[in-house]
Amino acid sequence: MNPSRLLARTRKHAIKALTPAVQAVTYELLFRHGQDKLFSKLVRAREIFSGKLIRLEASSVCQLRCPACSISRWRKRGGATKDGEGGVIGWGLLRYQDFARLLKENPAIRTVELSNWGEIFLNPELIPIMRLAHERGVKLRAVNGVNFNRVSEETLRALVDYRFGPITVSIDGATHESYKRYRRVMRHIRYLERYKDSQGARDPKLTWQFIVFGHNEHEIELARELAAELKMNFRAKLNHTPGYSPVQDPAQVRALIGGPASREEFFQQKRRAYSRPCTQLWTSPQINWDGKLLGCWATLATSSRQG
Numbered sequence: 120m121n122p123s124r125l126l127a128r129t130r131k132h133a134i135k136a137l138t139p140a141v142q143a144v145t146y147e148l149l150f151r152h153g154q155d156k157l158f159s160k161l162v163r164a165r166e167i168f169s170g171k172l173i174r175l176e177a178s179s180v181c182q183l184r185c186p187a188c189s190i191s192r193w194r195k196r197g198g199a200t201k202d203g204e205g206g207v208i209g210w211g212l213l214r215y216q217d218f219a220r221l222l223k224e225n226p227a228i229r230t231v232e233l234s235n236w237g238e239i240f241l242n243p244e245l246i247p248i249m250r251l252a253h254e255r256g257v258k259l260r261a262v263n264g265v266n267f268n269r270v271s272e273e274t275l276r277a278l279v280d281y282r283f284g285p286i287t288v289s290i291d292g293a294t295h296e297s298y299k300r301y302r303r304v305m306r307h308i309r310y311l312e313r314y315k316d317s318q319g320a321r322d323p324k325l326t327w328q329f330i331v332f333g334h335n336e337h338e339i340e341l342a343r344e345l346a347a348e349l350k351m352n353f354r355a356k357l358n359h360t361p362g363y364s365p366v367q368d369p370a371q372v373r374a375l376i377g378g379p380a381s382r383e384e385f386f387q388q389k390r391r392a393y394s395r396p397c398t399q400l401w402t403s404p405q406i407n408w409d410g411k412l413l414g415c416w417a418t419l420a421t422s423s424r425q426g
């Protein structure tokens with residue numbers, strides 16, 4: 120293995136190993152000991168090395184209606200409508216002009232997470248957005264998730280050409296419908312990987328995120344094998360909506376994912392929530408596609424403007 124690859128791999132493993140410890144320390148500092156000043160100093164120190172990180176939703180629009188997705192349930196309740204009325208998120212797309220202005224006025228921003236509640240690939244201006252970020256040395260990423268169903272070959276090539284950062288691809292479900300969907304996603308992933316190889320590129324790095332439900336728990340191993348074949352990382356995630364398709368065989372799931380089979384079990388074992396209270400307001404503030412400052416990703420059904 121060449122030295123730069125070895126360095127990148129070591130860095131990746133170190134980040135993976137250290138992340139839970141850093142999260143635990145920041146949680147303790149901020150929420151248990153009220154050390155917000157010290158916490159802010161740590162954030163500033165990190166920013167000196169890696170620049171500012173913000174979260175800016177590229178599209179709150181999504182073409183799918185996954186049954187246990189918070190926002191699709193929320194839409195059905197009438198929280199956000201297609202004309203953008205209601206709810207704080209609304210239904211819309213980040214405009215290139217707004218993105219360009221944001222980068223111009225905030226040169227300290229070095230990383231932008233584009234995904235929050237919708238599907239970033241539905242934004243027709245995504246390619247110019249990626250090109251501009253690349254020219255300005257700003258790393259884009261979609262670690263929160265993409266469904267990767269609708270993405271053109273031109274966009275797939277742009278992801279490589281403009282060295283997009285890490286992407287989490289949400290692939291779960293085992294019904295006939297989702298299987299059809301899944302094959303299309305596979306085609307996009309294979310195309311992207313082939314193009315990466317042809318360009319000698321390492322980015323973007325893809326992670327297969329598999330939410331474990333009762334209806335797909337028997338596919339965990341298959342998904343993991345496919346992820347390896349596609350050179351993707353694999354991550355099993357616990358369902359946040361226990362009323363929808365709960366795990367049927369917890370012992371088997373525990374063995375397959377090497378940990379608790381549900382969020383409730385996670386809490387019983389570790390005496391803390393699966394999702395900790397988030398610190399994004401301080402570390403990576405969330406901005407809506409229309410410029411509203413939301414604070415954190417979870418701000419959803421409030422009508423108050425925060426900034």
Ligand SMILES: C[S@@+](CC[C@H](N)C(=O)[O-])C[C@H]1O[C@@H](n2cnc3c(N)ncnc32)[C@H](O)[C@@H]1O
Pocket residue numbers: 181185187188189190234235236237238263264265266287288289328330356357358359360
């Ligand atoms: C609302 S989605 C938006 C991003 C993109 N459309 C996607 O599906 O990845 C944000 C994240 O919520 C996750 N998600 C959806 N339903 C979930 C569930 N029932 N339990 C846990 N996570 C869920 C998705 O997999 C994704 O990582």
Ligand code: SF4
Pocket residue numbers: 181182183184185188189190191236237238265266289
């Ligand atoms: S693809 Fe993502 S945003 Fe769209 S409905 Fe499914 S989980 Fe929700």
